[in-house]
């Protein structure tokens with residue numbers, strides 16, 4: 150009888166270290182490759198877009214603010230000395246705009262889709278189609294976008310999707326019976342956690358559905374990064390929960406972009422999807438000894454990934 154073995158975790162030479170996206174991209178030539186970065190006008194997304202452009206890729210910033218997108222693209226183009234970046238309108242809170250984006254993109258080959266845009270701990274609110282905002286923007290909008298771009302991803306021959314997830318997924322599984330928080334008292338942090346669990350499950354489901362098309366998806370926790378993501382969080386909410394973030398060393402956006410760049414470029418991840426990555430390596434299972442790291446098993450469960458897939462198909466169909 151062959152002995153059952155656990156395959157070794159996939160770790161890069163950068164694993165466990167704080168490195169910048171530029172260091173991870175060094176030596177990778179992305180000339181001729183195309184990439185879409187959602188939320189690419191600021192924060193971690195801008196650094197991912199900039200790094201891909203510096204490495205030679207042509208990058209579309211898929212953004213809610215046309216002005217911010219145009220300014221970010223111009224900044225990248227000045228830095229790389231060529232027309233590497235452009236901006237296109239996309240509001241993940243309105244699935245009609247997502248469909249408009251994928252229609253305009255058509256079947257042009259797409260090598261990389263970085264599903265980076267996100268909101269955190271928003272006050273209770275709804276998307277244009279009536280979904281809870283964090284589930285709607287972080288998960289459903291990206292579900293519609295990525296599935297709508299499958300012809301383009303398949304046309305690239307070997308394409309990668311990167312879901313910007315979060316250690317916030319530790320806080321909550323997706324409630325498949327009440328994903329939009331209609332039957333429960335809304336909790337902004339648990340809703341964020343559930344939306345990030347949905348990102349992890351999406352990476353599992355998407356990789357399974359489109360493996361034959363040469364497309365893989367992995368989820369990435371970028372670390373704790375100094376950006377404007379916490380704009381909705383009030384100090385009393387932190388105090389009420391007894392959280393203390395004062396000892397956490399925040400990374401720069403250039404550092405926060407590193408694992409997404411590794412997920413986009415690493416030869417060791419070729420053909421591999423459905424993983425949850427952090428610190429430029431495959432994360433270990435979550436453990437109480439290292440509570441801010443690791444992956445919760447419910448967020449990688451293939452059966453739950455399938456159930457969420459079926460639910461998401463129904464929800465985006467309206």
Ligand SMILES: NC(=O)c1ccc[n+]([C@@H]2O[C@H](COP(=O)([O-])OP(=O)(O)OC[C@H]3O[C@@H](n4cnc5c(N)ncnc54)[C@H](O)[C@@H]3O)[C@@H](O)[C@H]2O)c1
Pocket residue numbers: 187188189190191192193194211212213214239240241242243264265266267268269286313314315316317370371372373374375376377378379
């Ligand atoms: N900053 C962190 O510490 C941290 C930690 C874990 C995970 N993340 C994840 O990293 C990703 C990037 O976050 P960030 O820290 O750069 O924050 P950020 O707020 O700077 O960037 C988020 C981006 O998403 C865009 N966005 C929001 N709603 C949108 C919508 N409806 N349509 C299109 N774009 C929309 C925003 O315009 C912005 O550009 C998010 O998915 C976040 O959950 C961040």
